[in-house]
Amino acid sequence: MVDRRTFLKGVSALGALGVSPAWAASAAAEAAEAPAADKLPELSGDLTVYLGRGEGGLYGQVVEAIRDRNPALSLEIRRGSSSGLANTLVAESEHGGARADLFWSIDASSLGHVVNEGLARPVPAVLHEPLPEAFRFEAFAPVSGRVRSIAYNPERVRAGDLPERIMDLPDTGLTVGWAPSYGAFQSFLTAMRLLEGDAATRAWLQGIQGRARSYAGELGAVMAAAQGEVDVALANHYYTLRLKEGQPDTSLELAFTRGDAGSLINTSGVTLLSQGSTPVDLVRYLQSREVQSFLAEEAYEIPLAGGVETPAGVPALERLEPPELDLTRLGDVQPTLALMREAGVL
Amino acid sequence: MSYRLVLLYGLSALIAAAVLLPVGVLLALGLGSEVALGAQALEIALNTLLLTVLTTTAATLIGAPLALLTTYTDLPRRPLWTGLLAAPLAVPSYLGAFAYFAATGPGGEIQGLTGLPVPSVDGLAGATLVLTLYTYPFVLLSTRAGLRNLDASTLDAARTLGMPLGTALLRVVLPRVKNSLAAGALLVALYTLSDFGTPAIMRLDTFTRAIFVEYNAFGLDRAALLSVGLLGLVAVVLLLEWVVGSTRERPGRTPRLHLGRGGAAAALLAVGLLLLASLGMPLGVFTLGVLREGTGGFDPAMLLRSASVSGLAAAAAVLLALPVAYTATRGRLGRLLERGTYVGFGVPGIVLGTALVLVGLRLDFLYQSIALLAFGYVVRFLPLAVGNIRAPLERTEQGLVSAARSLGASPGEAFRRVTLPLILPGLLAAGALVFLEVMRELPATLLLRPSGFETLATHLWAVYEAGYFGRAAVPALLLVGVSGVAVALMLRRERSHDDALI
Numbered sequence: 151m152v153d154r155r156t157f158l159k160g161v162s163a164l165g166a167l168g169v170s171p172a173w174a175a176s177a178a179a180e181a182a183e184a185p186a187a188d189k190l191p192e193l194s195g196d197l198t199v200y201l202g203r204g205e206g207g208l209y210g211q212v213v214e215a216i217r218d219r220n221p222a223l224s225l226e227i228r229r230g231s232s233s234g235l236a237n238t239l240v241a242e243s244e245h246g247g248a249r250a251d252l253f254w255s256i257d258a259s260s261l262g263h264v265v266n267e268g269l270a271r272p273v274p275a276v277l278h279e280p281l282p283e284a285f286r287f288e289a290f291a292p293v294s295g296r297v298r299s300i301a302y303n304p305e306r307v308r309a310g311d312l313p314e315r316i317m318d319l320p321d322t323g324l325t326v327g328w329a330p331s332y333g334a335f336q337s338f339l340t341a342m343r344l345l346e347g348d349a350a351t352r353a354w355l356q357g358i359q360g361r362a363r364s365y366a367g368e369l370g371a372v373m374a375a376a377q378g379e380v381d382v383a384l385a386n387h388y389y390t391l392r393l394k395e396g397q398p399d400t401s402l403e404l405a406f407t408r409g410d411a412g413s414l415i416n417t418s419g420v421t422l423l424s425q426g427s428t429p430v431d432l433v434r435y436l437q438s439r440e441v442q443s444f445l446a447e448e449a450y451e452i453p454l455a456g457g458v459e460t461p462a463g464v465p466a467l468e469r470l471e472p473p474e475l476d477l478t479r480l481g482d483v484q485p486t487l488a489l490m491r492e493a494g495v496l
Numbered sequence: 497m498s499y500r501l502v503l504l505y506g507l508s509a510l511i512a513a514a515v516l517l518p519v520g521v522l523l524a525l526g527l528g529s530e531v532a533l534g535a536q537a538l539e540i541a542l543n544t545l546l547l548t549v550l551t552t553t554a555a556t557l558i559g560a561p562l563a564l565l566t567t568y569t570d571l572p573r574r575p576l577w578t579g580l581l582a583a584p585l586a587v588p589s590y591l592g593a594f595a596y597f598a599a600t601g602p603g604g605e606i607q608g609l610t611g612l613p614v615p616s617v618d619g620l621a622g623a624t625l626v627l628t629l630y631t632y633p634f635v636l637l638s639t640r641a642g643l644r645n646l647d648a649s650t651l652d653a654a655r656t657l658g659m660p661l662g663t664a665l666l667r668v669v670l671p672r673v674k675n676s677l678a679a680g681a682l683l684v685a686l687y688t689l690s691d692f693g694t695p696a697i698m699r700l701d702t703f704t705r706a707i708f709v710e711y712n713a714f715g716l717d718r719a720a721l722l723s724v725g726l727l728g729l730v731a732v733v734l735l736l737e738w739v740v741g742s743t744r745e746r747p748g749r750t751p752r753l754h755l756g757r758g759g760a761a762a763a764l765l766a767v768g769l770l771l772l773a774s775l776g777m778p779l780g781v782f783t784l785g786v787l788r789e790g791t792g793g794f795d796p797a798m799l800l801r802s803a804s805v806s807g808l809a810a811a812a813a814v815l816l817a818l819p820v821a822y823t824a825t826r827g828r829l830g831r832l833l834e835r836g837t838y839v840g841f842g843v844p845g846i847v848l849g850t851a852l853v854l855v856g857l858r859l860d861f862l863y864q865s866i867a868l869l870a871f872g873y874v875v876r877f878l879p880l881a882v883g884n885i886r887a888p889l890e891r892t893e894q895g896l897v898s899a900a901r902s903l904g905a906s907p908g909e910a911f912r913r914v915t916l917p918l919i920l921p922g923l924l925a926a927g928a929l930v931f932l933e934v935m936r937e938l939p940a941t942l943l944l945r946p947s948g949f950e951t952l953a954t955h956l957w958a959v960y961e962a963g964y965f966g967r968a969a970v971p972a973l974l975l976v977g978v979s980g981v982a983v984a985l986m987l988r989r990e991r992s993h994d995d996a997l998i
Contacts, residue, residue, distance in 0.1 A: 198947065203961055210958075228864075228947035229958065233712040234846065238853055238943065240714075245857035249864075263714045331696065331709045366696040370597065377603025379616075396788040396966070483713040496709060 181456030182279040187219070187438040194222035195428050200239065202232030202255035208449050209254065209418075216435050223428075232260035233333060239423070240267045251424040252432060254293070259337045261421050262481020265289040270421040274430055280437045280455040282467070285417065289478050292417035293436045294445045295452035297470055298338050299387040300405040300412070301372045307381050312405045316412025317346065320357025327363050327371035327380035330495050334368060334386050334416065340486045342411035345473055348489060355493035362495075369393070376402045386416070387465055391450040408471045415472040416480070417454065500907060501823075505830065508823040511816050512836040515875050518851035519727075519839050525851070526720030544702045544729065547623055547695065548688045554628040555684040558770070559635025560677060564665065565763055566636070567643040568753045572760060577767055578640075579984030582633045584774040585932035586979030588953060589630040590693025591960065591972060595778035596626055597697050605781055623698035629774040630694075631687050634929070635680035638884050641925040642676025643669070645888050645918065647748030661753070669751075675890060678740040679883035683929075685733045686842040686879070689726060692939070703729070704844050711846055723847045730842030734835050775976055782969035789966030795950070799974055802951040803982070805866065806934035809873035810881075813930040814923055816874060817881035824882070825889045834886065838879040845939030848876060853943055869944045876940060877933045881926035888922035889915075928983045935979050 193216070201209055210229065217225045228235070232255040240263070242248045248269055255261050264270060270289040278286040285292045300312055300319075313319050319326070329335050343351045365371040368385035372393055375383035387404055394400050406413045420433050435441060442453040447461050460466040490496040565571055566578040584592075599605040601616030617625060646669065654664040670677075692704040703726045710719040755763060820837055823830030840848060852872050856863040862871075892915055900910040916923075938953045945954070952975045959967040 203958070226947045229950070229954065230942045231712070233714065234943060237711070237714060237716055237850065241850075241853055241857060245854075246860070331705060331712075333712055336713065364699055366693075366699065370697070373598070377601065379602065392964070396785065481714075484715055487709065487713050487715070496706075 181282045181454075183457040184280050184437055184439040184442055184453075184455030185434060187435060187440045190434050190438060191431050192222065193220040193428055193431055193435075195426075196224045196226075197252070197428055197432065198226045198228065198250045199432075200235045200250040200253045201227055201229045202235050202253065202257070202260055203229075208445065209256075212436070212441050212444065213254075216432065232256050233263075236260040236263045239264050239269060243267065243269050248423045251422075251426075251429045252420055253423060254418065254420045254436070256418050257333055257337060257480075258290070258292075258416050258419060258477035259333060259340065259480040259483055261290045261419050262478045263483075264421055264423075264481075265478050266481050269423055271423065271425065273422065277430065277433055277437065282454065282456075284472075284474060285454055287419075287476060287478055290419045290421045291433050291437075292419040292454055292477070293433075294442065294449075295415045295417050295454050295467065296334075296386045296388055297406065297452065297465055297472065298334075298412055298414045298416070299385060299390065299465075300407070301375050301383040301385055301390045301402055302381065302405060303375055303378060303401050304403050305401045306378055309403070309405060312382070314408055316342070316407045316410045317350065317354060319412075320354060323361070324381040325361045325363070326358050327365055327374040327383040328358075329365045329368045329371050329385070330490060331364075332367055335384065336483055336486055336490075337416055337480045338384070338411055338414055339490065340480050340483060341414045341473065341475055343486055343489060344475060344479055345411055348485075352489055352493050355490065355495050359493065359495055372402070376400045384412075387452075388450040391463055404465065406465065406470060410473055413470060413472050414475065415452070415467075415470065417477060418451070419477075501826065504819050504823050505833075507819045508830060508833045511820055511878075512833040514871075515837045515840055515878055518848055518855060518875055519843065521851040521854050522720050522723055522843065522847060525717055525854075526722075526724045528717055540701050540703055540706055541729075543620065543695075543700055544689065544704075544726075546620060547627070547700065547702060548685050548729070548733070550620070550624040551627045551631060551688045552681050552685045554624060555632040556635050556677065556681050558628065559632040559680060560639050560670075562632070562636045562767070562770075563639035563643055564669075564753075565767075567640050568751050569755050569763070570752065570760075571755060571763055575984050577764075579980045580771055580775070581767065582637060582928065582932065582983040583976050583980035584630050585633040585929070586935045586975050587630055587775065587778060587972070588693065588936045588938060588956065589626060589691055590697060591778050591782075591956065591968070592630050592774070593623075593626045593694040593697040594960070595781040596622065598781050599777060605784060618698045618700075620700055623695050623700045626694050626698065627688050627691065629770075631684040633932075634683040634687065634880075635677065637925045637929055638676050638680035638683070638887065639673055641884050641922045642673035642887050642891075644750060644921045645891055646672055646751070648751035649748060651751050675740055676887040678737050679887050682733060682737040682838070683841070683880060683883065686730060686838065689729055689733070689842050690844045692844055692846075707844055707847060711850070716850060719847055719850075723843055726844070727839065727842065730839060733842070734838055738831070738835065779969070779973060779976070782966070782972050785964070785966035786969045787966075789964060794955075794967075794970050798950050798952050798955050798971070799978065801949060802935055802953065802975070803978060805869065805873075805951065806931045808866075809870050809877065809934045810927045810930040812870055813874050813878050813881040814885070814927050817878055817885050817926060820878070821882050821885040821889055824886050834882055837882055840875040841877065841879045843876075845876065845937060846943070848872070849940035849943035852940070856944070864944070864946050866946060866949075869941065869946070869949075872940045872944045873930070873934050873937065876937070877930045880929040880933060884926035884929060885919060885922045888919040892918050931982055932979050935975060 199213060213227055217223060239248050239253060253264060272288055273291045277291040313322055363380050365374060369389045371383040372385050372389040374380050390402050390404050394402060422429050437455045439458055442455045442458040445451045446453045446464055450464050452464060452467055453460060487496060562581055566574055571577060596617045600614045604614060606614045651664055651668055654668045692708050695702040696705050707719045707722045820834050824834035856868045862868040896914050897910050900914045936953055938957050941954060952971045956968050956971050
């Protein structure tokens with residue numbers, strides 16, 4: 151639920167950015183209840199799943215649990231980096247067709263790449279129903295969400311000094327930890343490019359670059375913010391939560407911008423690569439109450455299916471104000487890299 | 497040329513061609529694209545070059561004395577220390593780099609535990625430190641193989657004539673193992689050129705980082721073209737090592753140096769500190785993770801898979817390296833073929849893996865099979881075997897073989913009874929190196945393995961990527977433990993070889 155004040159504040163911040171003010175209100179309202187796993191049809195036959203990045207084996211555990219529950223299903227799982235599997239699928243399609251029935255990827259850009267290459271089958275309505283309107287894409291079905299965030303150490307930076315809009319970050323004078331070579335960061339920049347245009351994105355990069363430290367991954371950037379190497383870190387929300395799980399005394403908080411790329415909700419998701427009802431039914435398991443809760447509790451991911459409670463600590467969907475964007479478009483990374491190179495960030 | 501030699505040349509050419517095949521695919525992929533390297537290209541090339549030179553120098557300065565210590569001296573429990581000193585080769589360098597990243601600097605683990613401020617380990621210095629810690633065993637193992645083949649009499653003569661030990665080692669022993677030393681240094685240089693994880697975590701801009709970024713952004717052709725640029729540097733390194741000549745001599749009794757109590761204590765202290773830095777640091781950081789997060793699930797079958805596929809690849813690499821190494825000692829053409837097999841080690845694993853995926857897709861029966869995976873390992877790690885076998889072969893006196901032949905031994909018997917015992921230490925070192933490298937190899941494994949084939953390295957990667965260090969501790973410990981034991985077992989065979997010679 152969104153209280154009226156937050157909602158209005160959101161509306162005023164959205165301006166003319168192509169963000170639907172109805173987003174926040176519609177987020178939870180239109181999604182159908184997530185199905186319970188034991189109400190779903192039993193799966194059978196052969197199925198190959200390409201599983202992009204493992205979240206510490208948690209996605210693997212989900213698939214294993216589905217395998218255990220469906221003894222008639224012969225399930226083969228191939229794990230790899232999301233982009234590596236996307237590259238592999240495209241190569242396979244050029245040599246006789248993709249060898250997988252499903253591609254479950256940690257990030258939308260890899261899904262977008264596979265979609266752009268024409269490999270994806272349309273998502274049927276049954277997979278749209280449990281999702282909020284904003285996540286009903288034609289070519290892939292989101293499973294769980296992760297939101298871009300500003301991680302900061304409250305002992306060093308006051309919450310009031312953080313920008314409400316990501317485009318204002320260069321003007322704050324804060325030092326920034328980021329991971330330019332990391333996929334999640336590039337997706338965020340791609341979103342900025344699509345929402346604000348190339349010139350504004352380039353200016354934003356140049357505005358921050360002098361006060362930025364680069365890290366290999368976003369966990370590194372978040373650790374740097376906790377240790378005081380930088381004032382803030384730009385990262386997916388769960389890195390902060392996982393760091394604090396291991397080190398509860400760490401002084402680190404999350405802040406979210408409003409209605410822009412800074413609060414983009416990216417998702418893990420599935421593209422269907424072959425025909426038939428079994429792949430679709432397997433995705434329904436991923437949308438089930440049980441799987442959604444498991445991913446939220448164990449990996450701090452944001453549950454997307456309707457009626458699933460968000461655990462304490464994980465930012466709830468209805469409290470966020472993400473921009474409206476078809477995540478499939480995040481597969482177009484090359485122009486983003488070109489921009490980053492121009493700005494001297496890569 | 498004898499019929500046999502022609503056959504050997506043909507075989508070597510075939511092996512070299514097979515190993516170069518994926519590089520050819522890579523060239524075809526890369527040259528079809530247009531990449532404008534930005535203004536940073538020069539900086540990237542300079543960083544890559546500096547890192548390579550510094551790491552190679554440091555690894556040689558650490559590896560060579562350790563080889564001496566573990567080959568000639570009466571260090572207590574020598575085989576154990578040798579195994580442990582080689583074990584860092586099984587630690588994926590990205591894990592080592594991450595451990596240093598997490599442990600040092602303001603607010604790092606060390607400061608958290610002790611309260612002592614520790615400077616951050618990063619940049620060029622940090623990357624050099626970490627890569628040195630995880631590559632010096634290349635020099636250690638190949639130099640050991642060379643040292644074991646030397647006869648003690650020259651060293652004894654020099655000492656008898658009054659030359660101090662240090663000078664004698666430098667002027668009498670060193671020149672005779674310089675090709676073994678160079679072979680190890682070459683591997684360090686190529687590993688450094690192709691490693692991605694360490695420069696990335698240490699925030700140093702190198703060729704591999706640029707390649708990785710392109711690969712992840714679905715710019716396969718650009719990644720390939722950048723790799724072709726990297727191959728230029730690889731060629732330079734290969735040329736440099738070519739220049740190092742070799743000497744031939746009759747092998748004999750291994751020299752024995754007595755350390756004495758003080759010497760042994762000092763040596764053990766140095767070895768202990770090195771092991772603390774290379775093995776203790778990552779294991780310590782991950783153990784802290786266990787204490788905080790618990791160990792999580794772990795499937796012991798992964799260990800078996802890792803060890804068996806590593807063993808398979810090591811055996812295949814040693815077998816294929818034999819003809820290549822042999823022809824390399826017989827002339828320029830052979831030497832050229834041998835150089836060809838080194839190229840795969842200088843190409844980053846993801847790029848090579850991608851090229852092999854394309855090869856596999858054309859030969860459908862190979863795609864995502866253990867055979868293709870093992871072939872990938874051979875392509876990448878054949879030089880580890882070739883270098884360690886060529887060096888002792890070069891020193892093997894042809895006169896011994898001729899004598900055996902004139903006494904009526906068939907070529908096969910001469911090889912089995914004369915050459916093989918002489919090069920056995922080299923073969924064992926070769927097998928050990930390939931085994932260790934395959935244990936920790938990740939990027940090509942992810943791309944080439946059969947679906948569902950989880951190994952220790954792929955599991956480590958999955959939990960590390962997700963930020964669960966606790967869950968990385970057990971597999972990391974197993975990786976190091978199994979590798980250390982495997983190397984100790986392989987090197988134990990050296991002793992029987994000793995006895996046979998004396």
